[in-house]
Amino acid sequence: MAVIKVTTDNFEKEVLNSDVTVLADFNADWCGPCRMLKPIVEEIASENPNIKVVSINIDDEDELADEYNVASIPCVVVFKNGVEVQRSIGFRPKNAIVDLLGE
Protein backbone atom coordinates (compact mmCIF):
# COMPACT_ATOMS: atom_id res chain seq x y z
CA MET A 1 0.00 0.00 0.00
CA ALA A 2 1.20 3.53 -0.66
CA VAL A 3 2.14 5.86 2.17
CA ILE A 4 -0.81 8.09 3.10
CA LYS A 5 -0.24 11.75 3.88
CA VAL A 6 -2.00 12.55 7.14
CA THR A 7 -3.06 15.95 8.47
CA THR A 8 -5.04 17.12 11.48
CA ASP A 9 -8.19 16.74 9.35
CA ASN A 10 -7.84 13.02 8.62
CA PHE A 11 -5.70 11.88 11.59
CA GLU A 12 -8.67 10.54 13.53
CA LYS A 13 -10.06 8.63 10.56
CA GLU A 14 -6.77 7.26 9.22
CA VAL A 15 -4.87 6.63 12.48
CA LEU A 16 -7.08 6.53 15.57
CA ASN A 17 -10.02 4.74 13.96
CA SER A 18 -7.94 2.41 11.82
CA ASP A 19 -8.83 -1.30 11.92
CA VAL A 20 -5.23 -2.24 11.17
CA THR A 21 -1.87 -1.37 12.73
CA VAL A 22 -0.65 2.08 11.74
CA LEU A 23 2.99 3.10 11.35
CA ALA A 24 3.21 6.90 11.51
CA ASP A 25 6.34 8.63 10.26
CA PHE A 26 6.71 12.18 11.65
CA ASN A 27 9.14 14.05 9.42
CA ALA A 28 10.13 17.31 7.72
CA ASP A 29 11.59 18.14 4.33
CA TRP A 30 14.66 19.88 5.77
CA CYS A 31 15.63 16.95 8.01
CA GLY A 32 18.39 14.82 6.42
CA PRO A 33 17.83 11.65 8.47
CA CYS A 34 14.08 11.90 7.74
CA ARG A 35 14.82 11.91 4.03
CA MET A 36 17.12 8.89 4.53
CA LEU A 37 14.32 7.07 6.32
CA LYS A 38 11.64 7.90 3.73
CA PRO A 39 12.50 5.17 1.17
CA ILE A 40 12.66 2.61 3.99
CA VAL A 41 9.21 3.61 5.23
CA GLU A 42 7.92 3.37 1.64
CA GLU A 43 9.40 -0.11 1.30
CA ILE A 44 7.76 -1.23 4.54
CA ALA A 45 4.44 0.12 3.24
CA SER A 46 4.65 -1.83 -0.01
CA GLU A 47 5.87 -5.03 1.66
CA ASN A 48 3.25 -5.06 4.42
CA PRO A 49 -0.22 -4.78 2.88
CA ASN A 50 -1.78 -5.74 6.22
CA ILE A 51 -0.73 -2.46 7.87
CA LYS A 52 -1.23 1.21 7.11
CA VAL A 53 1.75 3.56 6.78
CA VAL A 54 1.20 7.30 7.14
CA SER A 55 3.46 10.32 6.80
CA ILE A 56 3.01 13.45 8.93
CA ASN A 57 4.88 16.63 8.03
CA ILE A 58 5.60 18.34 11.34
CA ASP A 59 5.97 21.79 9.77
CA ASP A 60 2.42 21.66 8.41
CA GLU A 61 1.01 19.65 11.31
CA ASP A 62 2.63 21.18 14.39
CA GLU A 63 -0.51 20.53 16.44
CA LEU A 64 -0.22 16.77 15.87
CA ALA A 65 3.50 16.87 16.68
CA ASP A 66 2.66 18.72 19.90
CA GLU A 67 -0.20 16.41 20.84
CA TYR A 68 1.96 13.32 20.40
CA ASN A 69 5.02 14.80 22.12
CA VAL A 70 7.19 14.61 19.05
CA ALA A 71 10.25 16.73 19.80
CA SER A 72 12.83 14.99 17.65
CA ILE A 73 12.58 13.71 14.10
CA PRO A 74 12.52 11.35 12.35
CA CYS A 75 10.05 9.83 14.81
CA VAL A 76 8.16 6.65 13.99
CA VAL A 77 5.13 5.81 16.13
CA VAL A 78 3.14 2.58 15.91
CA PHE A 79 -0.56 2.74 16.78
CA LYS A 80 -2.80 -0.23 17.45
CA ASN A 81 -6.51 0.41 18.01
CA GLY A 82 -5.77 4.11 18.22
CA VAL A 83 -3.23 3.71 21.01
CA GLU A 84 0.53 4.29 20.77
CA VAL A 85 2.35 0.99 21.36
CA GLN A 86 5.88 1.69 20.08
CA ARG A 87 8.07 4.64 19.20
CA SER A 88 11.52 5.08 17.74
CA ILE A 89 13.53 8.26 17.30
CA GLY A 90 16.25 9.07 14.82
CA PHE A 91 17.32 7.11 11.77
CA ARG A 92 17.01 3.36 12.35
CA PRO A 93 17.76 0.54 9.93
CA LYS A 94 14.82 -1.16 8.26
CA ASN A 95 14.77 -4.27 10.46
CA ALA A 96 14.54 -2.09 13.59
CA ILE A 97 11.53 -0.25 12.19
CA VAL A 98 9.88 -3.53 11.14
CA ASP A 99 10.48 -4.88 14.65
CA LEU A 100 8.40 -2.02 16.06
CA LEU A 101 5.37 -3.50 14.35
CA GLY A 102 5.69 -6.62 16.52
CA GLU A 103 3.99 -8.80 13.93
Add this chain to the structure above:
Amino acid sequence: MYDIVIIGAGPAGLTAAIYARRAEKSVLVLEALSYGGQIIYTPVIENYPAAADISGFDFANNIYNQAVNLGAEIKFEKVIRIENSDSQKTVFTQNGSYICKAVIIATGSLNRKLGLENEDSLAGRGISYCATCDGAFFKNKPVAVVGGGNTALEDALYLADIAQTVYLIHRRDTFRGEEATVTKLKQRDNVEFILNSTVTKLIAEKNLTGIEVSNKDGSTQTIEVNGLFTAIGRIPENQDFADVVNLDKDGYIIADETCKTNAEGIFTAGDNRTKTVRQLVTAAADGAIAATEAIKYIS
Protein backbone atom coordinates in the same frame (compact mmCIF):
# COMPACT_ATOMS: atom_id res chain seq x y z
CA MET B 1 35.96 -13.75 -1.75
CA TYR B 2 35.93 -9.96 -2.05
CA ASP B 3 39.10 -8.01 -2.73
CA ILE B 4 38.17 -5.31 -0.22
CA VAL B 5 35.52 -5.10 2.48
CA ILE B 6 34.87 -1.55 3.69
CA ILE B 7 33.21 -1.07 7.05
CA GLY B 8 31.13 2.11 7.06
CA ALA B 9 29.35 3.92 4.20
CA GLY B 10 30.16 7.50 5.19
CA PRO B 11 32.22 9.84 3.01
CA ALA B 12 35.49 8.00 3.86
CA GLY B 13 34.15 4.51 3.18
CA LEU B 14 32.30 5.44 -0.01
CA THR B 15 35.30 7.34 -1.39
CA ALA B 16 37.41 4.24 -0.74
CA ALA B 17 34.77 2.22 -2.62
CA ILE B 18 34.96 4.58 -5.60
CA TYR B 19 38.76 4.33 -5.80
CA ALA B 20 38.76 0.56 -5.34
CA ARG B 21 36.10 0.05 -8.02
CA ARG B 22 37.94 2.27 -10.47
CA ALA B 23 40.93 -0.06 -9.95
CA GLU B 24 38.52 -2.91 -10.76
CA LYS B 25 38.69 -4.52 -7.34
CA SER B 26 35.58 -6.25 -6.00
CA VAL B 27 34.15 -4.21 -3.14
CA LEU B 28 31.62 -4.83 -0.39
CA VAL B 29 30.62 -1.92 1.84
CA LEU B 30 28.94 -2.81 5.14
CA GLU B 31 26.89 -0.14 6.91
CA ALA B 32 25.09 -0.45 10.24
CA LEU B 33 22.78 2.56 9.81
CA SER B 34 22.31 4.86 6.83
CA TYR B 35 24.81 5.64 4.11
CA GLY B 36 26.31 9.12 4.33
CA GLY B 37 27.08 8.85 8.03
CA GLN B 38 27.24 11.99 10.12
CA ILE B 39 27.01 14.36 7.13
CA ILE B 40 23.28 13.74 6.69
CA TYR B 41 22.75 15.86 9.82
CA THR B 42 24.34 18.91 8.18
CA PRO B 43 21.76 21.12 6.43
CA VAL B 44 24.26 22.94 4.20
CA ILE B 45 27.89 22.09 3.44
CA GLU B 46 29.86 25.23 2.70
CA ASN B 47 33.47 24.10 3.01
CA TYR B 48 33.82 21.31 0.47
CA PRO B 49 35.92 22.38 -2.54
CA ALA B 50 33.88 23.00 -5.69
CA ALA B 51 30.59 22.29 -3.93
CA ALA B 52 29.99 25.51 -2.02
CA ASP B 53 26.32 24.96 -1.31
CA ILE B 54 25.05 21.40 -1.09
CA SER B 55 22.90 19.73 1.58
CA GLY B 56 24.41 16.87 3.55
CA PHE B 57 21.58 14.68 2.30
CA ASP B 58 22.35 15.43 -1.36
CA PHE B 59 26.07 14.97 -0.76
CA ALA B 60 25.40 11.54 0.79
CA ASN B 61 23.13 10.54 -2.09
CA ASN B 62 25.63 11.68 -4.71
CA ILE B 63 28.54 9.78 -3.25
CA TYR B 64 26.38 6.68 -2.64
CA ASN B 65 25.11 6.67 -6.24
CA GLN B 66 28.63 7.23 -7.56
CA ALA B 67 29.95 4.21 -5.63
CA VAL B 68 26.99 1.97 -6.56
CA ASN B 69 27.09 2.97 -10.23
CA LEU B 70 30.76 1.99 -10.30
CA GLY B 71 29.78 -1.46 -9.07
CA ALA B 72 30.32 -1.33 -5.31
CA GLU B 73 28.04 -3.69 -3.40
CA ILE B 74 26.47 -2.22 -0.27
CA LYS B 75 24.80 -4.24 2.49
CA PHE B 76 23.12 -2.82 5.57
CA GLU B 77 24.58 -5.06 8.26
CA LYS B 78 26.37 -4.23 11.50
CA VAL B 79 29.91 -5.56 11.75
CA ILE B 80 30.70 -7.19 15.06
CA ARG B 81 34.26 -8.43 14.58
CA ILE B 82 37.15 -9.03 12.21
CA GLU B 83 39.22 -12.20 12.13
CA ASN B 84 42.69 -11.64 10.73
CA SER B 85 44.86 -14.42 9.34
CA ASP B 86 47.81 -13.97 6.99
CA SER B 87 46.08 -15.29 3.89
CA GLN B 88 42.64 -13.70 4.36
CA LYS B 89 40.38 -11.65 6.59
CA THR B 90 36.87 -12.57 7.70
CA VAL B 91 34.41 -9.82 8.58
CA PHE B 92 31.54 -10.99 10.78
CA THR B 93 28.23 -9.14 10.85
CA GLN B 94 25.04 -9.77 12.79
CA ASN B 95 23.76 -11.52 9.65
CA GLY B 96 26.74 -13.53 8.42
CA SER B 97 30.39 -13.33 7.46
CA TYR B 98 32.42 -12.19 4.45
CA ILE B 99 35.90 -13.26 3.37
CA CYS B 100 38.23 -10.74 1.77
CA LYS B 101 41.87 -9.89 1.07
CA ALA B 102 41.89 -6.42 2.69
CA VAL B 103 39.69 -4.48 5.10
CA ILE B 104 39.18 -0.74 5.44
CA ILE B 105 37.64 0.38 8.73
CA ALA B 106 35.75 3.64 8.20
CA THR B 107 33.19 3.55 10.98
CA GLY B 108 33.37 7.20 12.01
CA SER B 109 32.15 8.29 15.42
CA LEU B 110 29.07 8.68 17.62
CA ASN B 111 27.78 11.56 19.75
CA ARG B 112 29.23 11.51 23.24
CA LYS B 113 26.50 11.33 25.87
CA LEU B 114 26.39 13.20 29.16
CA GLY B 115 26.02 9.95 31.07
CA LEU B 116 23.08 11.11 33.17
CA GLU B 117 20.15 9.12 34.46
CA ASN B 118 17.16 9.02 32.04
CA GLU B 119 19.26 10.50 29.22
CA ASP B 120 18.26 7.72 26.80
CA SER B 121 14.58 7.68 27.71
CA LEU B 122 14.39 11.47 27.29
CA ALA B 123 15.98 11.43 23.83
CA GLY B 124 13.30 12.88 21.61
CA ARG B 125 11.47 14.21 24.67
CA GLY B 126 13.75 17.17 25.23
CA ILE B 127 17.24 15.70 24.91
CA SER B 128 18.72 16.20 21.46
CA TYR B 129 22.06 15.77 19.74
CA CYS B 130 21.07 17.71 16.60
CA ALA B 131 20.07 21.37 16.90
CA THR B 132 19.26 21.75 13.21
CA CYS B 133 16.98 18.68 13.31
CA ASP B 134 15.11 19.47 16.49
CA GLY B 135 15.50 23.21 17.12
CA ALA B 136 12.14 23.98 15.53
CA PHE B 137 10.32 22.14 18.31
CA PHE B 138 11.52 24.68 20.85
CA LYS B 139 10.13 27.87 19.39
CA ASN B 140 9.93 30.52 22.14
CA LYS B 141 10.89 27.96 24.77
CA PRO B 142 13.98 27.96 27.01
CA VAL B 143 16.75 25.56 25.96
CA ALA B 144 20.31 24.76 26.99
CA VAL B 145 23.35 23.78 24.94
CA VAL B 146 26.20 21.85 26.55
CA GLY B 147 29.73 22.01 25.17
CA GLY B 148 32.58 24.33 24.27
CA GLY B 149 33.54 23.42 20.72
CA ASN B 150 32.36 24.75 17.37
CA THR B 151 29.34 22.46 17.27
CA ALA B 152 28.11 23.75 20.63
CA LEU B 153 28.68 27.38 19.65
CA GLU B 154 27.00 27.00 16.27
CA ASP B 155 24.09 25.12 17.84
CA ALA B 156 23.64 27.93 20.37
CA LEU B 157 23.67 30.56 17.63
CA TYR B 158 21.19 28.58 15.54
CA LEU B 159 18.88 28.11 18.52
CA ALA B 160 19.11 31.79 19.53
CA ASP B 161 16.97 32.61 16.48
CA ILE B 162 14.27 30.16 17.52
CA ALA B 163 14.22 29.65 21.28
CA GLN B 164 13.18 32.10 23.99
CA THR B 165 16.43 31.76 25.93
CA VAL B 166 19.59 29.76 25.22
CA TYR B 167 21.77 28.78 28.18
CA LEU B 168 25.24 27.83 26.98
CA ILE B 169 26.78 25.54 29.57
CA HIS B 170 30.49 24.79 29.44
CA ARG B 171 32.78 23.12 31.96
CA ARG B 172 35.63 25.62 31.41
CA ASP B 173 35.73 29.42 31.25
CA THR B 174 37.14 29.55 27.71
CA PHE B 175 35.85 27.98 24.52
CA ARG B 176 37.66 25.64 22.13
CA GLY B 177 35.42 26.87 19.31
CA GLU B 178 35.96 29.91 17.13
CA GLU B 179 36.19 33.31 18.82
CA ALA B 180 34.10 34.89 16.04
CA THR B 181 31.12 32.71 17.00
CA VAL B 182 31.60 33.48 20.70
CA THR B 183 31.49 37.19 19.83
CA LYS B 184 28.26 36.73 17.88
CA LEU B 185 26.73 34.87 20.81
CA LYS B 186 27.71 37.63 23.25
CA GLN B 187 25.79 40.11 21.12
CA ARG B 188 22.58 38.13 21.51
CA ASP B 189 20.24 39.27 24.30
CA ASN B 190 18.75 35.82 24.74
CA VAL B 191 21.99 33.86 25.15
CA GLU B 192 23.23 33.34 28.67
CA PHE B 193 26.69 31.87 29.36
CA ILE B 194 27.00 29.46 32.28
CA LEU B 195 30.70 28.67 32.54
CA ASN B 196 32.80 26.41 34.77
CA SER B 197 29.67 24.31 35.07
CA THR B 198 28.30 20.91 34.17
CA VAL B 199 24.81 19.45 33.95
CA THR B 200 24.43 17.05 36.85
CA LYS B 201 20.77 16.06 36.70
CA LEU B 202 17.88 15.92 34.26
CA ILE B 203 14.50 16.92 35.63
CA ALA B 204 11.48 15.56 33.80
CA GLU B 205 7.90 14.49 34.02
CA LYS B 206 6.95 13.04 30.66
CA ASN B 207 9.25 15.48 28.87
CA LEU B 208 12.31 17.36 30.04
CA THR B 209 11.36 20.33 32.22
CA GLY B 210 14.66 21.39 33.70
CA ILE B 211 18.28 20.66 34.53
CA GLU B 212 20.45 20.85 37.59
CA VAL B 213 23.71 22.65 36.89
CA SER B 214 26.71 22.44 39.19
CA ASN B 215 29.47 25.03 39.24
CA LYS B 216 33.14 24.28 40.00
CA ASP B 217 32.81 26.42 43.15
CA GLY B 218 30.38 23.83 44.57
CA SER B 219 27.13 25.73 44.05
CA THR B 220 24.21 24.24 42.17
CA GLN B 221 21.22 25.80 40.44
CA THR B 222 18.10 24.50 38.74
CA ILE B 223 17.26 25.93 35.34
CA GLU B 224 13.92 25.45 33.62
CA VAL B 225 14.47 24.26 30.06
CA ASN B 226 12.39 22.25 27.62
CA GLY B 227 15.30 21.28 25.43
CA LEU B 228 18.89 20.22 26.12
CA PHE B 229 21.24 20.03 23.15
CA THR B 230 24.38 18.04 23.83
CA ALA B 231 27.52 18.83 21.81
CA ILE B 232 30.36 17.54 23.97
CA GLY B 233 32.27 15.80 21.24
CA ARG B 234 32.19 12.45 19.58
CA ILE B 235 33.57 9.02 20.34
CA PRO B 236 35.05 6.68 17.73
CA GLU B 237 33.33 3.39 17.07
CA ASN B 238 36.31 1.06 17.18
CA GLN B 239 35.66 -1.06 20.24
CA ASP B 240 34.72 -4.10 18.13
CA PHE B 241 38.13 -4.01 16.45
CA ALA B 242 40.35 -3.56 19.50
CA ASP B 243 41.54 -7.16 19.28
CA VAL B 244 42.94 -6.75 15.75
CA VAL B 245 44.19 -3.14 15.54
CA ASN B 246 45.91 -0.83 18.02
CA LEU B 247 43.79 2.00 19.46
CA ASP B 248 44.99 5.12 21.25
CA LYS B 249 43.75 6.01 24.75
CA ASP B 250 40.66 7.75 23.31
CA GLY B 251 39.75 4.76 21.15
CA TYR B 252 40.96 6.05 17.78
CA ILE B 253 42.71 3.55 15.47
CA ILE B 254 46.40 4.41 15.41
CA ALA B 255 47.41 5.14 11.81
CA ASP B 256 49.31 7.94 10.08
CA GLU B 257 48.52 9.60 6.75
CA THR B 258 49.07 6.28 4.94
CA CYS B 259 45.96 4.93 6.71
CA LYS B 260 47.85 1.70 7.55
CA THR B 261 47.11 0.12 10.91
CA ASN B 262 49.51 -2.17 12.77
CA ALA B 263 47.73 -5.16 11.18
CA GLU B 264 48.85 -6.07 7.64
CA GLY B 265 46.02 -5.64 5.17
CA ILE B 266 43.78 -3.73 7.57
CA PHE B 267 43.47 -0.03 6.84
CA THR B 268 41.45 2.78 8.39
CA ALA B 269 39.90 5.95 6.97
CA GLY B 270 37.99 8.94 8.28
CA ASP B 271 37.01 10.24 11.70
CA ASN B 272 37.89 7.05 13.57
CA ARG B 273 41.62 7.40 12.72
CA THR B 274 44.14 9.30 14.85
CA LYS B 275 44.38 12.73 13.19
CA THR B 276 44.02 16.41 13.94
CA VAL B 277 41.49 17.62 11.36
CA ARG B 278 38.21 15.71 11.11
CA GLN B 279 36.37 17.21 8.17
CA LEU B 280 34.44 15.99 5.16
CA VAL B 281 37.37 16.68 2.87
CA THR B 282 39.88 14.84 5.09
CA ALA B 283 37.51 11.87 5.33
CA ALA B 284 37.31 11.71 1.53
CA ALA B 285 41.11 12.06 1.30
CA ASP B 286 41.56 9.18 3.75
CA GLY B 287 39.21 7.06 1.65
CA ALA B 288 41.32 7.58 -1.44
CA ILE B 289 44.57 6.81 0.40
CA ALA B 290 43.23 3.75 2.23
CA ALA B 291 41.86 2.29 -1.01
CA THR B 292 45.13 2.92 -2.84
CA GLU B 293 47.15 1.30 -0.05
CA ALA B 294 44.72 -1.65 0.08
CA ILE B 295 45.04 -2.14 -3.69
CA LYS B 296 48.85 -2.09 -3.35
CA TYR B 297 48.65 -4.65 -0.54
CA ILE B 298 46.48 -7.03 -2.56
CA SER B 299 48.68 -6.98 -5.64
